[in-house]
Amino acid sequence: xxxxxxxxxxxxxTRLEDIQAIKDLQMKYGYYFETQRxxxxxxxFSENTESIEITDHGLFYGKKGVRTQFLEWMGRxxxxxxxxxxxxxxxxxxxxVCIMQLQGVIELAEDxxxxxxxxxxxxxxxxxxxxxxxxxxxHGYYENKYIKENxxxxxxxxxxxxxxxxxxxxxxxxxxxxxxxxxHPTIRPDLPATAFHPYPSGWHLPYSFKHPV
Amino acid sequence: MLTLESLQNRVRRLxxxxxxxxxxxxxxxxxxxxxxxxxxxxxxxxxxxxxxxDQGVYKGKEGIKRYYLKLLGAKPPRPGxxSLQIQLQGVITVSPDxNTARGRWYxxxxxxxxxxxxxxxELRQVWTHGIYENEYVKENGKxxxxxxxxxxxxxxxxxxxxxxxxxxxxxxPSLEVPPDAPPTAYHPYPSRRRVPYHYPNPVTGK
Numbered sequence: 001x002x003x004x005x006x007x008x009x010x011x012x013x014t015r016l017e018d019i020q021a022i023k024d025l026q027m028k029y030g031y032y033f034e035t036q037r038x039x040x041x042x043x044x045f046s047e048n049t050e051s052i053e054i055t056d057h058g059l060f061y062g063k064k065g066v067r068t069q070f071l072e073w074m075g076r077x078x079x080x081x082x083x084x085x086x087x088x089x090x091x092x093x094x095x096x097v098c099i100m101q102l103q104g105v106i107e108l109a110e111d112x113x114x115x116x117x118x119x120x121x122x123x124x125x126x127x128x129x130x131x132x133x134x135x136x137x138x139h140g141y142y143e144n145k146y147i148k149e150n151x152x153x154x155x156x157x158x159x160x161x162x163x164x165x166x167x168x169x170x171x172x173x174x175x176x177x178x179x180x181x182x183x184h185p186t187i188r189p190d191l192p193a194t195a196f197h198p199y200p201s202g203w204h205l206p207y208s209f210k211h212p213v
Numbered sequence: 214m215l216t217l218e219s220l221q222n223r224v225r226r227l228x229x230x231x232x233x234x235x236x237x238x239x240x241x242x243x244x245x246x247x248x249x250x251x252x253x254x255x256x257x258x259x260x261x262x263x264x265x266x267d268q269g270v271y272k273g274k275e276g277i278k279r280y281y282l283k284l285l286g287a288k289p290p291r292p293g294x295x296s297l298q299i300q301l302q303g304v305i306t307v308s309p310d311x312n313t314a315r316g317r318w319y320x321x322x323x324x325x326x327x328x329x330x331x332x333x334x335e336l337r338q339v340w341t342h343g344i345y346e347n348e349y350v351k352e353n354g355k356x357x358x359x360x361x362x363x364x365x366x367x368x369x370x371x372x373x374x375x376x377x378x379x380x381x382x383x384x385x386p387s388l389e390v391p392p393d394a395p396p397t398a399y400h401p402y403p404s405r406r407r408v409p410y411h412y413p414n415p416v417t418g419k
Contacts, residue, residue: 005221009217009221016224016231103238103242105235118242120299139297171371172295173337174338200293202292
């Protein structure tokens, strides 16, 4: 067994492990989101995070922006210890989030230090709107970036682009978007939403992957 | 005995499975956006066929081009048309020689389609569910589709559900861009037909 063969094998196995580790990271994000463990979500982001953008909330820069989005905006400032077992987000009290992370396509950089990934997010939710519980379907795509730091994959950028957010009773054709998105009364993003064009705009979110052929 | 070659083969098999899962995922993303020319390029030049629901079999790369570009891509996408099909639960079986593979997937979709009915022309929102049994081929180190077959299970109006109205938009093969052969396996719910598995039971081997 010569050294060169072993090194090739090592690179190939590392690539497989990296893809699986990134997929695990994304799916763990989904499970934490489901239980609204927002502090645990923040921990999945690199200290060097570029940005985070979710639906029409706008874009937040840096790890600081990640904390603002998840802990201040969504979590309304609740601290980690105050997180009940299944509901870390007071605004979601009595709600339900089944946010599935599906169909991941991971593109590893040549040097194996960073990666990009596209995912389908299909989400079944119930949450109170103006005091009234409503259930609805959401669909969208993630275009995320990841970075390997000290052997561990972390989010470098997260962008969830919303296709529809429709009441269960209506469906996506009748009511593609609830008029009343999850706004925060005071927090403003660093930039307004950069790519919020839900159905039926016909807008296409660019792919991070190259055509394989 | 553990050899370098046996390790290389095992790693390659894992890579093959990952690459095929990726191919199917990318197919799904292009499909959502009706980018048919990009999908055509995912098929081998020696591809066998494509068969979707009740539309019949389009054979060879020429037939595949006819299906995607002449039939599906003939008209620009109509505003408001939507077809978001999620590629789920892939089971990939790579052949012992590593040159071909088969895969079974769910294709589960939320759509807004102009269905053929008294409502023709009007968009209707539907849930669509079906099973792919696909074939793949490795050429010059790249995995490509050699056969795509999607068996429809239901395509139901959002307002009705699969029990009340299992299928709408059942229009059969195109008359303008006819297939090379009629549908080979179109038996949606509640037919009780099952899409055959490409793989044996992993425990009993049957």
